[in-house]
Amino acid sequence: MLERWNDAIDLIEADLEGEIDVPALARTAVTSEYHFRRVFSVLAGMPLSEYIRRRRMSVAVADVLEGTPLVEVAVRYGYGSADAFRRAFVAVHGLTPEQARRPGAVLTAQPRLRLRLTIEGSASMRHRIIDLEPFRIAGPGVRIPLVYRGPNPDMIAFHRSLPPTTAAELAAISDMDEPAGPFSVSTDFAPDRADGSEFHYVYGVATRRPAGDIPESFDTLEVPAHTWVVFEVSAETGFFDALQQVWADAYGDWFPSHPYRTVAAPEILAVHERSDDGDAGRAELWLAVERQS
Numbered sequence: 257m258l259e260r261w262n263d264a265i266d267l268i269e270a271d272l273e274g275e276i277d278v279p280a281l282a283r284t285a286v287t288s289e290y291h292f293r294r295v296f297s298v299l300a301g302m303p304l305s306e307y308i309r310r311r312r313m314s315v316a317v318a319d320v321l322e323g324t325p326l327v328e329v330a331v332r333y334g335y336g337s338a339d340a341f342r343r344a345f346v347a348v349h350g351l352t353p354e355q356a357r358r359p360g361a362v363l364t365a366q367p368r369l370r371l372r373l374t375i376e377g378s379a380s381m382r383h384r385i386i387d388l389e390p391f392r393i394a395g396p397g398v399r400i401p402l403v404y405r406g407p408n409p410d411m412i413a414f415h416r417s418l419p420p421t422t423a424a425e426l427a428a429i430s431d432m433d434e435p436a437g438p439f440s441v442s443t444d445f446a447p448d449r450a451d452g453s454e455f456h457y458v459y460g461v462a463t464r465r466p467a468g469d470i471p472e473s474f475d476t477l478e479v480p481a482h483t484w485v486v487f488e489v490s491a492e493t494g495f496f497d498a499l500q501q502v503w504a505d506a507y508g509d510w511f512p513s514h515p516y517r518t519v520a521a522p523e524i525l526a527v528h529e530r531s532d533d534g535d536a537g538r539a540e541l542w543l544a545v546e547r548q549s
Contacts (some may be wrong), residue, residue, distance in 0.1 A: 258371045258512060260285045264292070265369050272312050272350050278304065287548065291517040293448060298507035300369055301404075301449035313348035317363055320345070320353045329353075376507075379508055385545075386434065389481050392467075393441055393522060395426055395460020397475030404451045411457060418459070425471055430461035435486075435542050437461035439526035443477065445517040458522075477522055482544040484518060495530065495537040499508030502541050516545040 264284040268276055282292035296304045312333045319329045330341035345353050349363050356363060396418055400410035401498035426438045438461050446453035458475050470476055487506055511517065521544030530537035 259524055261295075261371050266536065268308060268367060272308075272315055273334070275334060276308060287517050288410060288519075290520050293465060294512060294518055295507045297449050300451060303450045306450060307366070307369065308346050309344055311368065313345055314366045316341075316345070317356065317365075318347075320356055323357070325351055331482060337464045351391040371436070381505055382490075383510065384486050386484050386486060387481070388434070388479075391479050392463050392465070392470070393458060393460045393477040393479060394429055394463055394470045395438065395441075395458050395525075396473065397441075397456060397458035397460070399454045400457050401452050402449060403457055414457065415459065422459075425474075426461045428466050429463045429470055431465055432462040435462050435524050435526055435540070436528065437526060438491070439524050441477065441522045441524055443522040460504060479522060482521055483516075483546065484520065484542050485510075485545050487541040487543075489539040489541065490537075492536050495535055495539075499525070499527075506525075506543065514542070515548050517547050517548050519544050 264281040267281055267284060271277070278292070279289050282289040285292055287295075294305050296307070300307050302310075305351075316327050316329055319332070320326075324401075326341060330338050333341065333533040335341040335344065342352055348366070349356060351361060351363075355361060362370075396414075398410075398414045400408065400414065403409075403411075418525070421440070428540075430437055438459060440462060441458040442455055443458075444456035446455070449455075458477065460474070460477075463470070464477075467476065487502050487510070489498050489502045496503075524542035525539060526542070527539040529538060
């Protein structure tokens, strides 16, 4: 599995000076484009587009320092203008190409990614596979920026803005044992899930009640029938870190070892218990999957 992913990364490297065919990368990794982008972002710690940009700007440094005209360098690495290339260069290196040519300029290199198997099987992942017929997710929602590291201020502000009646309204329409809510739902991401890009966030419950029973102020997501993998998260300390780690464990450990891949669907994080100080708790991560052929 990892060998195929490394072959895909080799294709990226070979096409840094041309147009990178993402569907071809997915085919090389023997998976779907959606799953390839999602797994890549978790394993690499950045979206695919960000990695490609960083690698291009790392390799382009040699041309910049040699004094090659920026228009030529921009065209070589797929940018339509010198200004577009300059913006990308500044985003990666923190200085302009002209500043980079000055003696003593400090640049930032993005190493070539290479995936290595480090799983030893000493840490078990409690999970279950469940099939669910179509259902609805309903609750207050908002579009907020994606934050890869640390707390999400917009998400925190959204929860603080919810009226006191929200809990009772959610309980009134909740009629499913699983997934048990209320829970947090993330969906409608940008293709590469770039840091700062917006996604649709809902704090809701699962229901099969008629649409007319759902408060008009709530967002409603129609969820088709899916197979789901449900990962259990439990920690007596460091609960926030455990919640973040389950994503890395799922994509870095579980998926490479099982014949499943993710499909486009709402991602559900249900926190069932949490201590007063937030340091201990129990939760579940729900991801829709399909069996790979």
